[in-house]
Amino acid sequence: MDILNQYFGVAGKTVLVTGGSRGIGEAIAAAFVRAGAEVYICSRSQEDCNDTAARLSKEGACTAIPGNLATADGRMAVVGKLQERAGKLDVLINNAGAVWAAPLADYPESGWDKVYDLNVKALFFLIKSFAPMLETTASHGKPSRIINIGSMNALRLPKHETYAYTSSKAAVHHLSAHLADQLASKNITVNVIAPGWFPSRMLKGSLEKDGEAGIAKRVPLGRLTGDMDMAGAALFLASPAGSYLTGIVLPVDGGFSISS
Numbered sequence: 001m002d003i004l005n006q007y008f009g010v011a012g013k014t015v016l017v018t019g020g021s022r023g024i025g026e027a028i029a030a031a032f033v034r035a036g037a038e039v040y041i042c043s044r045s046q047e048d049c050n051d052t053a054a055r056l057s058k059e060g061a062c063t064a065i066p067g068n069l070a071t072a073d074g075r076m077a078v079v080g081k082l083q084e085r086a087g088k089l090d091v092l093i094n095n096a097g098a099v100w101a102a103p104l105a106d107y108p109e110s111g112w113d114k115v116y117d118l119n120v121k122a123l124f125f126l127i128k129s130f131a132p133m134l135e136t137t138a139s140h141g142k143p144s145r146i147i148n149i150g151s152m153n154a155l156r157l158p159k160h161e162t163y164a165y166t167s168s169k170a171a172v173h174h175l176s177a178h179l180a181d182q183l184a185s186k187n188i189t190v191n192v193i194a195p196g197w198f199p200s201r202m203l204k205g206s207l208e209k210d211g212e213a214g215i216a217k218r219v220p221l222g223r224l225t226g227d228m229d230m231a232g233a234a235l236f237l238a239s240p241a242g243s244y245l246t247g248i249v250l251p252v253d254g255g256f257s258i259s260s
Contacts, residue, residue: 008239011036014086014137015238018069018126019096021048023200024149024230026056028093031231032238033060040086042078042096044068069096069122070114079129089133091238094123095149099165107163115164120171123148127179131188138187143246145238146183148176150192150249155257160206169194173249180247189246193233196253198225220255 005011015032019025020041029052032039038061043049046066053064065081068074082089098118100111127146134144151169158166173192180190197206197215206215216223233252236242251257 007241008235009035010091010235010238013037013090013238014040014088015091015093016040016042016065016082016089016130017093017095018042019149020093021045021052024195024198025093025095026052027227027231028095028234029062030056030059030227031235032091033057033062035235036060037091038086039063040065040082042067042069044070044074044096069126070098070118072125075122075126075129079126082130083133088137089130089144090137091145091147092127092130092134093147093149093234094126096122097149097165099162101160101162101165103161104163107161112164115168119165119168120175123172124175127190131183131186134188135186140187141243142240143187143189143243145242146176146179146188146190147234147237148172148190148192150176150194152194152196152251152253152257155194155249155251176249177247184246189237189243191237191242191245191247192249193230193237194249194251194253194257195230196225196251196256198230218256218259219253220259223254225252225254 015037017025017029020029021043029039029041033056040063042065049064049066053062056062067078098115100115138144150172153166154169154173176190176192229252
């Protein structure tokens with residue numbers, strides 16, 4: 001075994017990436033596929049999920065499991081399909097998320113519920129459902145991994161009125177620490193990646209207003225968060241080198257969350 005595989009190899013692992021059909025989820029899924037993992041991606045859009053899986057399958061093993069994680073029935077359908085098709089799970093990456101922006105006076109309860117149902121409730125109950133599978137594949141020194149995608153907005157308040165999104169991601173950070181403590185005895189680690197300004201659909205409004213160059217000026221390292229940044233962080237946390245880390249929040253934001 002060469003040194004890179006010894007420290008950072010994930011070949012042969014079974015990985016589920018929620019929200020894996022585009023953006024951060026697709027970038028992470030693509031990296032695991034190329035690294036030799038057996039990857040399953042979940043997305044509410046059956047067409048997008050199937051299209052992305054077909055594209056990534058040209059480079060390795062990637063299977064689509066479409067499903068709406070915001071509902072209990074949707075979550076259980078995804079769990080059942082993964083159990084049927086893979087039979088095991090080594091790495092669960094909770095990336096699916098929603099955002100809602102509106103002035104305080106106009107902020108709708110429906111928007112709040114949409115964000116919390118997916119960002120917090122679905123994440124928690126998906127972990128609950130998959131915990132037995134993750135425990136089965138885990139062992140002392142070789143834990144299974146849960147990687148939750150948080151946000152720099154849970155570390156530094158944004159100027160935008162995204163009240164549900166910001167507070168839901170703060171909840172994800174704290175919930176992840178709580179789960180890390182509870183699941184350590186089952187040889188399961190739980191960590192968070194907090195991305196910075198990533199050019200996804202969620203950033204569309206800011207990009208249209210300020211442009212990529214305008215946003216990059218706010219980041220100490222002078223650029224937006226890229227595919228490799230997010231994928232590399234996820235691969236590290238899922239690799240042998242990341243096996244002794246649990247309960248951490250890893251900001252991948254070019255220093256934005258600590259800048260003045």
